[in-house]
Amino acid sequence: MPTELNQSYDPKTVEPKWYQTWEESGCFDGNVEAGKDPFTIMIPPPNVTGMLHMGHVLDNTLQDIFIRRARVEGKSALWFPGTDHASIATQVKVEKALRAEGTSRRELGREKFLERAWQWSDEHGGIIFKQLRRLGASCDWRRARFTMDAEYQRSVLASFVELYERGYIYRGKRLVNWCPASQTALSNEEVEMKPQKGKLYKMRYEIVEEPGRFVEISTTRPETIMGDTGVAVHPEDERYADLVGKHCWRPFPRAEIPIVADRAVEKDFGTGVLKVTPAHDQVDFDIGQRHNLPLIDVMNPDGTLNALSGPEFEGVERFKARQMAAAKLEELGLMVEVEDYENNVGFSERAGVPIEPRLSEQWYLKYPKVEEAKRAVEKGIVRFHPKRWEKVYLHWLNNIQDWCISRQLWWGQRIPVWYRKGADASDPANWHVSVDGPEDPENWEQDEDVLDTWASSNLWPFATFGWPSDDPKVKEELDYFYPTSMLVTGFDIIFFWVARMIMSGLELTGNSKDALTDEEIDQRVPFKDIFIHGLIRDEKGRKMSKSLGNSPDPLDLIEKFGADGLRFGIINIAPSGSDILFSEERIEIGRNFCTKLWNACRFRQMAGGVSKNQRLDDIVGRLAGSELEGYGNWILSRLLETMAEIEGQFSRFEMHALAHTLHNFFWGDFCDWYVEAAKAMLQSEEDPRHDAALAVSDLVIRHTLLLLHPVMPHITEELWSSMGYSVDGGFIQDGGLLTASELKSVLEKAGVTIDAAGAAQIENVKELISQARATKAEYNVASKRDVTLFVTPKDNESGAVVEANLDTIKKLAGAATIELRESVDNLPGSVSALGTVYLDLSSAVDVEAEKTRLSKELEKLDKAIQAGSGKLKNPNFVDKAPPHVVDGARKQLEDTEAKRDEIARLLGSL
RNA sequence: GCGCGGGUAGCUCAGUUGGUUAGAGCAACUGGUUUACACCCAGUAGGUCGGGGGUUCGAGUCCCUCCUCGCGCACCA
Numbered sequence: 003m004p005t006e007l008n009q010s011y012d013p014k015t016v017e018p019k020w021y022q023t024w025e026e027s028g029c030f031d032g033n034v035e036a037g038k039d040p041f042t043i044m045i046p047p048p049n050v051t052g053m054l055h056m057g058h059v060l061d062n063t064l065q066d067i068f069i070r071r072a073r074v075e076g077k078s079a080l081w082f083p084g085t086d087h088a089s090i091a092t093q094v095k096v097e098k099a100l101r102a103e104g105t106s107r108r109e110l111g112r113e114k115f116l117e118r119a120w121q122w123s124d125e126h127g128g129i130i131f132k133q134l135r136r137l138g139a140s141c142d143w144r145r146a147r148f149t150m151d152a153e154y155q156r157s158v159l160a161s162f163v164e165l166y167e168r169g170y171i172y173r174g175k176r177l178v179n180w181c182p183a184s185q186t187a188l189s190n191e192e193v194e195m196k197p198q199k200g201k202l203y204k205m206r207y208e209i210v211e212e213p214g215r216f217v218e219i220s221t222t223r224p225e226t227i228m229g230d231t232g233v234a235v236h237p238e239d240e241r242y243a244d245l246v247g248k249h250c251w252r253p254f255p256r257a258e259i260p261i262v263a264d265r266a267v268e269k270d271f272g273t274g275v276l277k278v279t280p281a282h283d284q285v286d287f288d289i290g291q292r293h294n295l296p297l298i299d300v301m302n303p304d305g306t307l308n309a310l311s312g313p314e315f316e317g318v319e320r321f322k323a324r325q326m327a328a329a330k331l332e333e334l335g336l337m338v339e340v341e342d343y344e345n346n347v348g349f350s351e352r353a354g355v356p357i358e359p360r361l362s363e364q365w366y367l368k369y370p371k372v373e374e375a376k377r378a379v380e381k382g383i384v385r386f387h388p389k390r391w392e393k394v395y396l397h398w399l400n401n402i403q404d405w406c407i408s409r410q411l412w413w414g415q416r417i418p419v420w421y422r423k424g425a426d427a428s429d430p431a432n433w434h435v436s437v438d439g440p441e442d443p444e445n446w447e448q449d450e451d452v453l454d455t456w457a458s459s460n461l462w463p464f465a466t467f468g469w470p471s472d473d474p475k476v477k478e479e480l481d482y483f484y485p486t487s488m489l490v491t492g493f494d495i496i497f498f499w500v501a502r503m504i505m506s507g508l509e510l511t512g513n514s515k516d517a518l519t520d521e522e523i524d525q526r527v528p529f530k531d532i533f534i535h536g537l538i539r540d541e542k543g544r545k546m547s548k549s550l551g552n553s554p555d556p557l558d559l560i561e562k563f564g565a566d567g568l569r570f571g572i573i574n575i576a577p578s579g580s581d582i583l584f585s586e587e588r589i590e591i592g593r594n595f596c597t598k599l600w601n602a603c604r605f606r607q608m609a610g611g612v613s614k615n616q617r618l619d620d621i622v623g624r625l626a627g628s629e630l631e632g633y634g635n636w637i638l639s640r641l642l643e644t645m646a647e648i649e650g651q652f653s654r655f656e657m658h659a660l661a662h663t664l665h666n667f668f669w670g671d672f673c674d675w676y677v678e679a680a681k682a683m684l685q686s687e688e689d690p691r692h693d694a695a696l697a698v699s700d701l702v703i704r705h706t707l708l709l710l711h712p713v714m715p716h717i718t719e720e721l722w723s724s725m726g727y728s729v730d731g732g733f734i735q736d737g738g739l740l741t742a743s744e745l746k747s748v749l750e751k752a753g754v755t756i757d758a759a760g761a762a763q764i765e766n767v768k769e770l771i772s773q774a775r776a777t778k779a780e781y782n783v784a785s786k787r788d789v790t791l792f793v794t795p796k797d798n799e800s801g802a803v804v805e806a807n808l809d810t811i812k813k814l815a816g817a818a819t820i821e822l823r824e825s826v827d828n829l830p831g832s833v834s835a836l837g838t839v840y841l842d843l844s845s846a847v848d849v850e851a852e853k854t855r856l857s858k859e860l861e862k863l864d865k866a867i868q869a870g871s872g873k874l875k876n877p878n879f880v881d882k883a884p885p886h887v888v889d890g891a892r893k894q895l896e897d898t899e900a901k902r903d904e905i906a907r908l909l910g911s912l
Numbered sequence: 913g914c915g916c917g918g919g920u921a922g923c924u925c926a927g928u929u930g931g932u933u934a935g936a937g938c939a940a941c942u943g944g945u946u947u948a949c950a951c952c953c954a955g956u957a958g959g960u961c962g963g964g965g966g967u968u969c970g971a972g973u974c975c976c977u978c979c980u981c982g983c984g985c986a987c988c989a
Contacts, residue, residue, distance in 0.1 A: 009948095010949090195985095195987080223989080268988050271988040285989075345987090393915075394915085394916070397915075397916095397985070574937085575924070579917085580917070583923095583925095588937085590938090598949065598951080601948045602949080605947080659926075662937085674953085678953095685947080772955090775954060776955060779954070779955040782943070784943050813946090816954090863933080869932095869933080877969085878970090879970070884931085890931075890932065891932070
């Protein structure tokens with residue numbers, strides 16, 4: 003039942019009301035529905051303890067738009083929500099809390115620590131779900147999954163076991179990126195290279211075989227001298243050729259170390275001599291391997307030096323040790339010089355400290371189906387939007403290295419490997435790898451480590467459904483919803499997450515196979531379209547961050563602008579694929595648009611009779627048979643154009659343009675022109691156009707609501723119901739949005755035809771009105787509503803159009819009378835396609851001002867004519883350009899010349 | 913070093929395959945309460961499309977080159 007709208011729109015009451023109604027009704031539930039096409043999006047799971055920030059607002063608004071559009075189109079839409087345990091991030095937070103209490107995870111022990119972590123995630127978790135609800139996210143909350151749920155954990159362990167059995171997972175001892183703060187290994191992707199200002203120390207080592215002779219060596223890390231087990235030069239470096247095979251003295255602890263030749267050394271850098279510390283540098287490690295140099299690890303896991311570095315360094319923190327080592331070199335007279343130096347240092351992304359290459363034993367994944375993952379994108383089975391991200395993705399895959407998946411953390415899925423007690427743990431014969439563990443656990447010890455967070459989230463598109471399982475329901479749902487329709491995320495996790503999901507989907511969602519056909523790829527990929535959006539930055543282009551305090555709380559913005567206002571605002575300012583400069587001012591447009599929509603509907607309600615709105619057929623029936631008047635024809639043709647435009651924008655993922663299209667159509671075309679023109683027809687109920695004008699309004703509003711609903715779900719739902727469109731209390735999502743061509747044929751079947759030529763005439767009428775308004779403004783009578791206008795029509799047809807639209811022209815231009823004349827002299831006028839419109843001034847015309855204005859216009863037209871005629875005189879243009887372009891140019895020139903002549907005449911008549 | 917993206921009105925951005933006199937929103941300015949809306953209405957002004965060269969009948973759009981800003985990857989101790 004339609005209800006009367008309040009004077010102003012209040013999102014604070016309307017939005018929560020509808021959200022609750024929706025959720026209670028189960029209308030967000032995504033179910034297998036035979037006969038309906040599925041449309042699935044898996045949410046990029048936010049951190050379980052995370053709070054909603056602007057990035058989430060953008061990401062989830064976009065997802066909700068696609069999901070709700072799918073529902074309005076009659077698909078079975080499933081938006082699958084959940085949260086990620088964020089192993090390292092969460093553990094860091096819990097440990098921080100423990101430190102504040104004066105304790106630590108080690109003191110607590112694994113079991114107690116995990117209790118605390120669970121407690122933490124229970125307390126802080128779920129907040130973001132509430133916030134997403136407030137934003138209007140239409141997730142199927144029944145299904146919400148957490149990556150630490152028992153069932154999900156089993157999926158993760160099952161994937162480990164499966165990949166192990168298929169030979170992709172192995173254990174290896176090598177240099178890893180070690181984070182001394184979190185004391186865990188990290189993957190290459192978790193290391194961020196940052197330029198650092200430091201020192202380059204040039205020192206000298208004495209040659210053992212030639213006392214008194216020294217080689218000079220540059221280093222940025224003197225604290226690792228104690229781990230040096232060699233010195234290397236380039237094999238073709240003549241300066242040092244005679245030294246290769248000899249030895250030099252490592253100053254402390256003093257020892258002889260060999261001089262080797264290796265191609266990894268850059269001749270031209272520094273002195274061309276490299277100190278080799280195999281245990282603390284990747285390049286050095288490789289050199290060491292090639293020359294059988296021993297490894298001396300001089301550091302503890304926490305970044306302090308150990309006993310091997312000598313008594314005076316033992317227990318000293320690494321940066322302190324650097325200074326001490328430098329001082330000691332000075333003392334020994336071995337320092338040659340120290341200069342300021344900037345180089346790139348790897349930082350732990352989470353803990354923010356420099357990582358330490360460290361030798362340790364870890365679990366690695368050799369990525370499966372790399373070739374297929376490339377092929378999926380190269381062949382367009384999986385498509386990035388914008389397309390340029392394909393290159394980034396492929397580049398990463400082309401340089402892919404095995405992934406270190408074990409973490410020395412406790413919060414996460416514990417690696418499902420057991421080692422036989424008392425046996426050689428390095429021998430796989432003594433391993434037990436399974437989801438449930440050995441049957442005689444007393445004889446085994448489980449691996450202490452957990453898996454990298456991303457090693458669990460990369461299963462998200464299928465593990466959430468219960469994979470792997472023999473349950474027919476799981477199979478049925480996967481068959482129906484998987485591969486999912488699209489993924490919406492930021493470019494910052496293309497490597498971390500997107501690429502890995504594709505590879506795990508390819509490997510795990512079917513039988514073990516060495517190679518896949520294109521068809522198999524098509525069935526196994528986790529999604530078909532990847533919509534990559536930019537990051538939100540502040541108005542100065544800086545990243546939003548807590549420390550800068552430049553990140554607004556989305557809930558404050560919702561308070562101010564409403565969730566719908568914020569949603570529209572953020573989409574409206576988000577250019578496709580590049581970063582978004584956020585400013586609150588730019589969100590206002592969303593709130594203003596809500597208000598406009600509300601008021602336009604309120605205006606329509608005041609005219610009465612909205613109870614006849616229910617079905618599309620009802621409205622179309624009210625139009626049937628009668629011929630559409632000009633503006634009605636025009637706005638309906640604009641509606642069909644707009645609908646078609648939006649269909650294209652959805653298919654091309656142009657959400658930014660979508661917002662503009664909707665805004666322009668509803669505000670610029672419907673409110674500013676149609677409604678204003680319709681006022682003239684609504685003035686009297688006897689006006690023969692009265693009922694049709696109402697029906698046209700109803701048709702436009704109905705479709706605007708349907709088109710806008712994905713972007714602004716709450717207000718459109720409220721209006722859908724208040725304006726009487728709801729059938730038996732049904733939601734707008736069941737409104738059955740037709741395509742532009744479907745709607746066109748529905749109208750045609752009812753005898754309502756949209757006439758393109760008629761619509762073009764109205765565009766001309768609009769132009770004439772604008773010209774009249776401009777002339778009035780020029781003479782400072784813009785606000786007078788009783789002026790007289792004269793029109794000298796261009797031809798009979800134009801005259802007829804003006805006659806036919808006389809009352810709306812009067813209304814919209816603000817004139818009491820309009821007279822059609824053969825000619826008019828001595829009055830200011832403007833030229834339009836239909837003819838010249840003059841302003842009748844009772845007072846004298848400011849001839850000089852008018853001359854200036856017209857001369858300026860004349861000048862502009864002359865320029866255009868010159869360009870146009872020059873073009874047409876050019877035989878090359880006439881011969882080579884396609885005929886329609888030449889005709890267009892000719893027509894253009896004629897029109898412009900006519901306009902020029904008319905203005906010249908006006909000017910002359912003054 | 914390799915790669916990607918941007919440089920169009922004061923600001924933020926559109927500008928499909930090259931084809932009318934390059935658009936929008938905001939800000940500015942002028943004038944306004946008319947059957948909803950000042951979160952409004954009407955109007956005005958503002959751009960040699962980063963520079964240079966080329967292809968073409970025709971270039972904001974294609975090619976080359978340079979400048980400039982941002983980002984990613986790699987990395988020499």
